[in-house]
Amino acid sequence: MSKAKTKEQPVILITNDDGITSPGIKALVDAVKHLGKVVVVAPDKPQSGMGHAITIGHPLRMHAVHIFKGIEAYQCSGTPVDCVKLAVDKVLHRKPDICLSGINHGANHSINVIYSGTMSAALEASIESIPSVGFSLLDYSIEADFTGAQKYAALLVEHLLKKNYDKHLCLNVNIPAVDETLLKGLKVCHQAYAKYEEKFDERNDPHGKKYYWLTGDFVNYDKGKDTDVWALKNNYVSVVPVQFDLTHYKLKAVLEKTLTKLN
């Protein structure tokens, strides 16, 4: 992203999945607005757990909002992925230099990268050849302290705007919910095999009909020290580079030998 050093400012697209009014997105805007021209296109309501959903069956709405001082911003009726697509085609009319998503209220480490609207927005940018980062703080509270997360967001985005790693670069960054003085720095990791073990809470409505709430316990099956879960437990800011080629190449080699015999 050599543009960062020309007189033209880099364009930084910001979105999230908690919705445009969440404190986390304001924290991200404030953390990076000195690094370029920030434009916000974010959902008009919470969209947590939307994964890589897109809106096909009905149209989208988008309106300008004036809630970030001096920053061009739009709320959109769609999913986080819709926001990225719409921002590129109808707001920026170009690819931004970088796309940032978050700061999410709550963790998106391990398998949660797949369910997360925050990370799906970042991955969508990466598919569109826009380098991207999703930021998540391990604190669901609306009153969460984003100070440490903001410090590392600024540090990382400044670095990425100078370096030209890969047009498909996508980073999943999680920040422990501890005082910033306790943070030990960035640690590059792989995604842990850790997940929620689901249990549905079965209830009866006032008419005697059943309904189910998704709940679960988080279990880490991955005992390695090279994972995001380990890094976060040890007060590191975890950085997992994420890819959108889901091909399982090891299994591909096995299946090439066996499945062709079925023909």
Add this chain to the structure above:
Amino acid sequence: MSKAKTKEQPVILITNDDGITSPGIKALVDAVKHLGKVVVVAPDKPQSGMGHAITIGHPLRMHAVHIFKGIEAYQCSGTPVDCVKLAVDKVLHRKPDICLSGINHGANHSINVIYSGTMSAALEASIESIPSVGFSLLDYSIEADFTGAQKYAALLVEHLLKKNYDKHLCLNVNIPAVDETLLKGLKVCHQAYAKYEEKFDERNDPHGKKYYWLTGDFVNYDKGKDTDVWALKNNYVSVVPVQFDLTHYKLKAVLEKTLTKLN
């Protein structure tokens, strides 16, 4: 899945993203019901493009339905991924021996694996240590001819119930929309870098306010012969093994050298 050869029948969970009343899911039930005990848990309405979305903010409903002769079936108000979770916890009370998703009306090759509710249901099963296959026919029509797709679904599922590849096995199978006599057989591939180039169709509502429909042109940037797009164009049934570890290991090695210097 050694149970296939004991007197206990293998349990085959079937879901989809087009909804429980779509012809594609009936075609899949009919294709494999001789191979085990089939149980259907599928969305009560179309859920295309839902990706790996889960329902967090409101509860789910699930009702028994009698639309497949002699087959236990339930419609669920949630996403395809919700259906898999709910089926395991509240219907089967165990992991099925295999989870099948589809047959989807329309392609899910290349990058579409990420947006597809069909494939997200299969991937969810794989995360839950249930081998899975998503089937998609390259024909969006409600009148689509599933004969060829059914033939390969039966062949593949029978094979997978005998072999024990991997508890996380997840296959993305697409079938060309040609007469079954023209199909050249299974071809194991990798996911092509081919995607929709989005253009939003901007319109005005009767009150003069703008709204946007997602549209786009499909472009294949991947000229290899080892891809699902190539295989389908050449009348092969494409089989892409899919993984849920999204870590980009090549970039991880690069970033380990550079990002740690930022600390």
